[in-house]
Amino acid sequence: MVSLTNTISFPIDFRKDIDEEIVKKDKEPVFVTCKTCKRRSLKKDWKDNYYVCPNCGKYSTISAYYRLSLILDPRSFKELNANMKASDPMEFPEYKEKLQKQKKETGLEEAAVTATGKIGGHKVTVIVLDSRFFMGSMSTIVGEKVTRAVEYATKKKTPLIIFSASGGARMQEGIYSLMQMAKTAAAVEEFNASGGLYISYLTHPTTGGVTASFASLGDITLAEPGALIGFAGPRVIEQTIHKKLPKGFQRSEYLESHGFVDKIVPRSEMRETLLKLIELHQA
């Protein structure tokens, strides 16, 4: 395992606490309890385990910048279009306020962070969707940042790595959100035609318009263990078919066994897997 000691300076403090949907806070601040296995462990142990429960292996959400720090070579990170601000094309009621709130809570300008950097000395273009910002939903700016980064990868002839995490469309941006699917898919297809390697890495959750556009178009599709991946959400499906869905439906492992994922790659093996794949594609 390559050392992950992070010496990259990031614009914000990415070392947020563990996702509180996954763990319960403890009276003593150094401890947390996993909501899945109910076992108590040191926060530090979660952190050392890349925010995966040291007891049961449950994955906690991580921020886009933290993920970048796990895969990129030290000091190679350069953010692309960092200053693109969220927009409100439909002038949707209360949307601006909600955006402000999310910005404050996450320190992000939008749900996508796009960057260039190096993995084992190889230049790469990386897109990370951050599910903490509006559930990583596809807004016009997310679509635009993704498209620009893909175009950058096409122009600079670098491999493209996209970490998807999305609840689907950004409701408040209506049809503009839908159109981003066509825009991003076209950019990926142009990248594809130029001969570039695209590794699509699906993380929890990858659904809706993101699944139905760039996330499903990788040459290599990887997934994080236990991630929810699908087009329609499980609740909508259950309401439609009036049946309970089987356990594990639409999870990474289910998709792998149904032929849509090349490999399930744990967080701890993320960087070395990417490096191996990039090197396998060197002429």
Place this chain on the structure above:
Amino acid sequence: MIEMILRKVEKLDAQIAELENETAEVTNDLVKAVGHSSEVLEETEDEYASWKEHNKEISKLKSMREYFLSECRNLAPDERVFLARHAMRPHVDDFIDGLFTDFFEQKGDHLFDEDKSIYGGIARFHGIPVTVIGHRKGHTIEENMEYNFGMPCPEGYRKALRLMNQAEKFKRPIITFIDTPGAYPGMEAEEHGQGEAIAVNLAKMSQFHVPVISVITGEGNSGGALAIGVANRVLMLENAVYSILSPEGFASILWKDSERRKEACELMKLTALDLREAGVCDEVVKEPLGGAQRDYSAVMRNLDVALWKHLSELKQMSPAKVKNDRQMKYRKIG
């Protein structure tokens, strides 16, 4: 509101039709009588009077109908949603009958299944071979069930792609008709890669060198609509709607209350005029007052003119320009 108006109008339609039938009979009798001699004419005086009476009644009913229909001039977004979903609205099979000749249906994705919610094949438009594809809903409940209410599974999208790839191969323009509540949210659809099927269609449609024109004819919801709708030109029938998802779904996601659909309709900017403003729709095609279901031939005439105009423009472009023109349409949004 529109429901009430249409009910009144349809009742008037029936009355007018009945009276016109009766009058036609009387007219026939009268014409025959006139053909014989003047004596017989006297005998038919009563009939003549009632004929006049009928005609007066008909024109009265017609002006009443006009009055009600004039109420349909400025419809609210949710009223347009109602019309867009009207069971008797013209669907893809009606458009194929009305606008094309020599239709040859192509079935199946040739991989796994035949999805009847997507209908398509080769046909001639103004004599030119084209590939035509659309969501199929059907008009009756039996047809709705058979065609899964126009909600495709991955196999439907893959069939559409198979047909479109052939269009590219044989340099045929592609014309698609969009009318779907969305991609089918079922278990098997997910297992067979609903997201993948839509994604691949979007990617491949961006690459075609042949002109693609899409017509939103009814409701165009979500990726399920866009999967056959990445086009150089997007036309919309006047009362068609196009949106990220159904107003009910929108309300239920945003407010956890699908009953607030009317409010959702107002906010979603889903009407043809809204989308024309947003740059998504290129031309709004007029419908008869009260909706397309009231006069198929008028809809066909208007749509024929619009389709031919756009196709003629696109046919002037080089294949590379056609591809670039389509990509730029979407590249500019956002």
